Amino acid sequence: MKVKLKVKIIVAFSALLITTVLVIFLYTQKQAFDGINQITQDLFSVITKNVSDETITFLNPAVQIAKNFADNPGKLQISLRNNDSIQTHFGAHALNMLKLHSHISGIFVGDIQGRFLFAKQMENGKAGIKVIDPSGELLPKFLNLLEEKGLQDLNIIRDQNTSVIQNSFWKHFDAAGELTEIRVNKDDNYDPRLRPWYQGAQKAQKIFWSDTYIFFTAKKPGITVAEPYFNASGELIGVVGVDIELDRLSVFLEDQKVGRKGLVLIIDREGEVIAFPKINLVKMENDKLRTIQYTELELPYLQKAISTYFETGKNSFSVTENGINYLSAFTTFPAEFGKDWRIVIVVPENDFIGFFSEIQQAIILISLFILSLSIGTAWWLSNNISKPIETITREQKKIGKLELDGEFKLDSAISEVHDLSQGMTAMRNSIKAFQAYIPSELVRQLIERGEGANLGGNERTLTIMFIDIANFTTISENLDPEPLMLQLSDYLGMLAETIRLNHGTVDKYLGDGVMAFWGAPVSSEQHAIHACHAALSCSKGIQEMNQSWELKGKKPFWSRFGIHTGVTLVGNLGSQSRMNYTVVGDSVNLASRLEGVNKIYKTEIIVSSDTRDAAEKEFLFRPLGSVAVKGKQQEVEIYELVESIKQATEDQIQFSGEFMTALSLFQAGNFQGAKKLFTKIGDQYPIDYPTKIYIEKCLEKERS
Structure with a gap:
């Protein structure tokens, strides 16, 4: 399939541009996605490290406090045995630590005798120390x-059901550390040696972390870090513990921003929620408080992410909930931390790529704008290149058809196009100059048929016509050569154009005559009809020219036509260096002879019976009988072409009919009847010479 140059330029330019834009866009998109993924991973790493470091920092003071106390077992034991003073080493140090670390709710110590000291931070900066002495000896000593000390008026509160053995009491201190009251409890069965924190540290023989549980007093989730301490022989003598409330860790997580709607939380290996912002992590069940599981969080996408983590073990993935993608990352705390906790980060994917989507849309719009602008530029550029070439192509096609009328002029700033235009102009002018010597219609038809200039021919049924000026020799003797040539040129030009318009081919000019044929090189079933139309049109054209010439004082050119239809040899005759597309044979000779027969009958257009048979449905013919022509052994029936049936008048039809009847009588031997009818016709048409001829023939037959 042929494609226009303009289309090729636009398509090629657009394809190149689209490919370039697409490659750049895809590369940019990939780089952007890779960058976003890297930024996301880096951000997750930073947040994970922050949470991990902050959690360790959050819990580390408790570890250090426990270690510091455990490193002084002697002072601890003195505090436990001699807690009959207003303030002991343990009490002073513990209360000071509680003031420094608000997230530590309590510091305590218990020994192998079951003695127990518990320092607790209370509201408004107040604090208290609980003393449990299984022997019951410390309270009386303290009172x-x-x-x-002169403090007998100090407020002492006793439980109503306090038993005789009073083994438990509280020392309450104000914000300045001054003792404000004593609260004596009823008999306390609390035994530190039976508590999980004590037993865990005792078993581990090193620092021990409890599981998360609900602190009885604060009603908040927390954990306990416990450190055992030993005597000089390495025997366990007690355990120091520190209680840490985890709600402060949840407050810290709330400040960790991951995108616009991302969440950070901490869970343990069982899925229990350790820290989570803005959510109550305590739930009442069977009249007891407990911590919540991740499955109880009212966030389906978060539940789905954590469930996927436990099911697959993958640390990084995405989940979809309600058509929204969520990026999820899970990180386990370092082994040295001592707790098997996980940091969970879940954030909507759009928080990271939302801005990129906006940038992407902007890039697409800009790319489309640039693409449209570039295609417009390509269209303009292709027009500047292709339009001159299209103009040259159209002119080339016209030259190929030998349509050389008008002028060809093309200006172009492109040198190659300019040179091509100049070459086309030179070729056009050259062909136009030679057109005067070559039958252009013939060449055009040969080009259209794709026939090359090869010697040889073939037989076809054609219609041949000869045209000649009557008495041209006499006319030429009385005219100057130059005016005669100009008048003859106008005459021959009109004939050639009329023949061309009626699908004929001018074979050659014969001095004052013309030879033409129909049916080659382009085959036609109506070649005889076209030839008859051409003859009548030429006749009318000659009449119009003669009228014009006579008005100008010029001699008229009356012409004779001979037409025959028959098998003829047609093709290229001559030599390789010079040849002529022409027709030869008996049919050509007969057409020429018929043109000469007009001299006998003083008629204008005579055709053979073959032509008449091929065109009788379209034209009105008058039979003229048979004549002997040179080169033919038998006489040839001839007819006069009167007019086309559509244009024929009633008078012409009647005249032709009566003449044919009279001729039929003559040919049948009824010479008297024929003479009578011919005489009648002669009276009506006294200038008709064929009628006079047949009247004379009838008289000759009667005399003989």
């Missing part, structure tokens, strides 16, 4: 000490 005596108060009297000795």
Whole structure:
């Protein structure tokens, strides 16, 4: 399939541009996605490290406090045995630590005798120390000490059901550390040696972390870090513990921003929620408080992410909930931390790629704008290149058809196009100059048929016509050569154009005559009809020219036509260096002879019976009988072409009919009847010479 140059330029330019834009866009998109993924991973790593570091920092003071106390077992034991003073080493140090670390709710110590000290941070900066002495000896000693110190009026609160053995009491201190009251409890069955934190540290023989549980007093989730301490022989003598409330860790997580709607939380290996912002992590069940599981979070996408983590073990993946993609990352705390906790980060994917989508849309719009602008530029550029070439192509096609009328002029700033235009102009002018010597219609038809200039021919049924000017020799003797040539040129030009318009081919000019044929090189079933139309049109054209010439004082050119239809040899005759597309044979000779027969009958257009048979449905013919022509042994029936049936008048039809009847009588031997009818016709048409001829023939037959 042939494609226009303009289309090729636009398509090629657009394809190149689209490919370039697409490659750049895809590369940019890939780089952007890779960058976003890297940024996401880096951000997750930073947040994970922050949470991990902050959690360790959050819990580390408790570890250090426990270690510091455990490193001084002697002072701890003194505090446990001699807690009959207003303030002990343990109490002073513990209360000071509670003031420094608000997330630590309590510091305590218990020994192998079951003695227990518990320092607790209370509201408004107040604090308290609980003392449990299984022997019950410390409380009386402490009350005596108060009297000795002049503090016997200090507020002492006793439980109504306090038993005789009073083994448990609280020392309450104000924000300045001054003792404000004593609360004596009823008999306390609390035994530190039976508590999980004590037993865990005792078993581990090193620092021990408890599981998360609900602190009884604060009603908040927390954990306990416990450190055992030993005597000089390495025997366990007690355990120090520190209680840490985890709600402060949840507050810290709330400040960790991951995108616009991302969440950070901490869970343990069982899926229990350790820390989570803005959510109550405690739930009442069977009249007991407990921590919540991740499955109880009212966030389906978060539940789905954590479930996927436990099911697959993957640390990084995405989940989809309600058509929204969520990026998920899970990181386990370092082994040295001592707790098997996980940091969970879940964030909507759009928080990271949302801005990129906006940039992507902007890039697409800009790319489309640039693409449209570039295609417009390509269209303009292709027009500048292709339009001159299209103009040259159209002119080339016209030259190929030998349509050389008008002028060809093309200006172009492109040198190659300019040179091509100049070459086309030169070729056009050259062909136009030679057109005067070559039958252009013939060449055009040969080109259209794709026939080359090869010697040889073939037989076809054609219609041949000869045209000649009557008495041209006499006319030429009385005219100057130059005016005669100009008048003859106008005459021959009109004949040639009329023949061309009626699908004929001018074979050659014969001085004052013309030879033409129909049916080659382009085959036609109506070649005889076209020839008859051409003859009548030429006749009318000659009449019009003669009228014009006579008005100008010029001699008229009356012409004779001979037409025959028959098998003829047609093709290229001559030599390789010079040849002529022409027709030869008996049919050509007969057409020429018929043109001469007009001299006998003083008629204008005579055709053979073959032509008449091929065109009788379209034209009105008058039979003229048979004549002997040179080169033919038998006489040839001839007819006069009167007019086309559509244009024929009633008078012409009647005249032709009566003449044919009279001729039929003559040919049948009824010479008297024929003479009578011919005489009648002669009276009506006194200038008709064929009628006069047949009247004379009838008289000759009667005399003989």
